[in-house]
Amino acid sequence: MEGEMGGVNLAERCSLPIVVVKIGTSTIMRDSSDVVPEHGLTSGNGVEREFSTSTLALLVDTLLGLVRAGYGVILVTSGAVGVGCKYLGWKKRPTSLSEKQAAAAVGQTMLMRTYGDLFRINGQYIAEVLLTRRDFSRRSHYLNAKNTLLSLCRFNVIPIINENDSVATDELQFGDNDSLSAFVGGMVEAKWLFLLTDVDRLYSGDPRSDPAAKPISLVRNVNELSVTFGKGSVGGTQWGTGGMSTKVNAARLATAAGVRMCIIHGQRPERILEFVQGKAGTIGTVFEPHMNPIRGDRKRWIAMGLQHAGNVVIDRGAVDALHSKKSLFAAGVVSVQGEFLRDQSVRILDLDGKEIARGLTNYNSRELNQMKGKRSEEIEKELEIIIDGEVINRDNIALV
Secondary structure, eight states: OTTEETTEEGGGGTTOOEEEEEEOHHHHEEOSSSEETTTTEEOSOOOOOEEOHHHHHHHHHHHHHHHHTTOEEEEEEOOHHHHHHHHHTOSSOOOSHHHHHHHHHHHHHHHHHHHHHHHHHTTOOEEEEEEOTHHHHSHHHHHHHHHHHHHHHHTTOEEEEEEOTTTOOGGGOOSSHHHHHHHHHHHTTOSEEEEEESSSSEESSOTTTOTTOOEEOEESOGGGOOOOOOTTOTTOOTTOSOOHHHHHHHHHHHHHTTOEEEEEETTOTTHHHHHHTTOTTOSSEEEOOOSSOOOSHHHHIIIIISOOOEEEEEOHHHHHHHHTTOOEEGGGEEEEESOOOTTOEEEEEOTTSOEEEEEEOSSOHHHHHHHTTOOHHHHHHHHOOOOOSEEEOGGGEEEO
């Protein structure tokens, strides 16, 4: 029927809730050996790994369930390099950029072919979306990417996102798809972000080496979380770039943007539906969204899209002013770290080194070093220049 796709009226999908799901290399590339059953962890020591089509089939079935329930679904997939290495017969993950890109080019084709076959059986359309850091750092690209993803969801198409490893250079890379999925979740204002990995939940320590490690089911404030990561961090493998530390960092990004995040075991994707439906006792770790999340496309772009070029350390009075939604002035600046130009993004830190906000600076690092700690009238008298007073305008500050 015209105006309908997949049994859901198109008009009703214009404001549908979005669920972002990220599947890691450690889940896509299965290692049948070195399993620690009590925690559902793989040791990462095995060399031979298989492409786990059975796990992907379970995931596809779960995502179709979300679509039928009226959710827009976005899948962020890792595994292109690992799958490429498997098909090229390589025993270890390559270290050179060119070899990684070659493996990614091969693996991405195999991944999308597999996803396409699994979704096609059920009549579900998918779309491949490859992103680099540049697509988030340029505001026009950021908005275009957001509009494309939302349009695909409204038309009942599942976007499958991966970092464009085959062309991205080091400075244009996210580094891990945990961060990429958090950026995507914030950009589309997702209701949920699920990270599927080889761990059933977050622990207070590495349960493989720390018998006292306790499972954590709920994190109300990720900034107050205290956990110990073992060597390499829990869940990392030689085929992937992630680990538990990157997932906690993703939680900081996602929850700051108002997205509820959850870590679950990749071999149990049906738990996604259980969490979305509010089923009690489901195994996983939920990170509650920030009570005062970042609002508005511009501030989300400043906080999540831009790569920071340096740091600005401010005093307690300036911290209070920022929390009161005021601008940052030179008098509140204690020190300047790194080199940056006007209109570049900087991290704003308190005296303890904790990140308070990100913002677009009106002055470069050299100018700000001359101005720091001084009031406007002092700056004009000593430096014999006329300034507009604000180091960063409040409209260009995003609290994190």
